[in-house]
Amino acid sequence: MSSVANQSGGSLLSSLFQVGLYKPEQGRIVRQLTFLAVALIAFLCVYELYRVGWLSDLFSGSRYVLLVTLSALGFWFSFRVVNYPKFADFLIAVQAEMNKVSWPTKQELWGASVVVMVVIFAMAGLLFLFDFIWTALFQFIGIRY
16 A cells, blocks of 8 residues: 555544655645744744753753754654645645635735825824823813823
8 A cells, every 4th residue: 555545544643654745746835835834833942942951951961962853853743744634635725725816916015005004194193183182181171180
């Protein structure tokens, strides 16, 4: 039985010990970006353990070896999780949906951004005006000094 055929079902734990890729030509961009994100999170977790000193307290002489080993395990987990059939199918579907999106042109994006910034500054000015009026009113009445 081939490893790809064997990966069509099963648990994540059994998928971690597989070697083959699941649908390697589908959803490559989303899967690669997801792999990079998960690998970065894993590496940052291992680095934080190293930086805090937890690893040095637990393994005094071989903390660098442990750092590299845990980083490699995080890298392998990241690689395997994007090839887990259920998750890989989800990522393939995400890329298919992203290809259907009608992305704005640079000019449309610039125009929409300008509108958002103008509205934000107008609302900030309006809130400042309301705050100024209410503060003056409360000071006139004697509620606020």
